[in-house]
Amino acid sequence: MTVCSMASDSALPADYHPPRLKLAQLPTPLQFLPRLSEKLGGPRIWVKRDDLTGSVLSGNKLRKLEFTLAQAQQEGCDTVITCGGLQSNHCRATALLCAQLGLTCHLLLRGDPTGEADGNYLLDKLAGATINTYVAKDYQGAISDLLRQWQQHYQDLGRKAFIIPTGASDGIGVWGYFEACRELQQDFAAANITPQHIICATGSGGTQAGLTAGAQAFNLNAQVWGVNVCDDAAWFMNKVQADLQDWQQRYQLQFDVANQSINVIDGYVGPGYALATAEIYQCIAELASQEGIVLDPVYTGKAFYAMLQEHQQGRFGSDGDIVFVHTGGVFGLFPQRQHFAFLDN
Structure with missing residues (x-):
């Protein structure tokens, strides 16, 4: 300790x-x-x-997302990009809340989805989130760049994306x-x-x-x-x-x-x-x-x-x-x- x-x-x-x-x-x-x-x-x-x-929509992530998504809306964003592990509680909560609020959600997930979708990953898909997955070695050192690259992608499409860091922390x-x-x-x-x-x-x-x-x-x-x-x-x-x-x-x-x-x-x-x-x-x-x-x-x-x-x-x-x-x-x-x-x- x-x-x-x-x-x-x-x-x-x-x-x-x-x-x-x-x-x-x-x-x-x-x-x-x-x-x-x-x-x-x-x-x-x-x-x-x-x-x-x-x-x-359970867990601690909702308390943080009440403020984070309010900021996204205040800034006029129509898309939210966030990241986490394949079974991220935060990503699942974000995806479902975005669906509730009428926002596009794009998840960058660490892990290799093998077999049937399960747990939080299944809920991500049910919520209609756009999902990109990356093996750990490609994700770990590059996640900041990946978030910015996808934000630029949406900007090039004439949209405005809000980045939420891991866990909305x-x-x-x-x-x-x-x-x-x-x-x-x-x-x-x-x-x-x-x-x-x-x-x-x-x-x-x-x-x-x-x-x-x-x-x-x-x-x-x-x-x-x-x-x-x-x-x-x-x-x-x-x-x-x-x-x-x-x-x-x-x-x-x-x-x-x-x-x-x-x-x-x-x-x-x-x-x-x-x-x-x-x-x-x-x-x-x-x-x-x-x-x-x-x-x-x-x-x-x-x-x-x-x-x-x-x-x-x-x-x-x-x-x-x-x-x-x-x-x-x-x-x-x-x-x-x-x-x-x-x-x-």
Whole structure:
């Protein structure tokens, strides 16, 4: 586990309202997990159910896209270009929202689509998105150029395309989970709790960046922890800080990026992005059977397992309340169904 912690006393714009569309089903519930909490015998575990921001339009991406797509419309764009893995939750949400808003969606996906379309990739196709796929070696170092090339392509056709980065994680997307903290403030008051820790999966940094700024703005008095599901702690500390800096500069906010506490729990990536170990699949199955909550093996499964392991090691203390932000991802389960064969035994 790697932590970058710095004092924070900057004023934040709790009453600033950037352009926003109402796309998600909000507020989402804050759910207590009684059986798991009793089993752990330590802090009470709560889950912010952002897997319930919609049906097929589910997960944390919707909160960010409310602001990102509002900006695209404000700029007069008729096309949205974004990118991610073949089973990207963000790309699926973007494709479906573009269909809802009457925008053309173009997805640049990393991976080789072999066999039948499944999971998020199937939903991308159902949403009518234009899709280009690239093998990892061609995608990794060239995605920025590819996005710009396709944007130019649409410009040459007399159209205007808006680029959304991976996960909608940039200065615009920060607003999604900044505003989610306004909701968490109300949740905590209604439940009469004062959690010391808020934990989320972090895969592109935007959710963690928004939570970090919002926790301060709304005086949640809780430490935000991101569990990286790819790369390493140093990469995410830099990425979260970069997103916050983009946010501050883009909107000219009174916000001291250098004095933020950015905390990353490292060591749970496993074999790599979207690759999980047997312990993760077991954790997913146990939580579903104990509490009726379904995690995914790419993001939330790894982060929830990390939370349980760190709790056992004393990371979060022996009492109080912990809030886990469920960022969705259920459709990522289905392409990995073979890893749940143990359920048939």
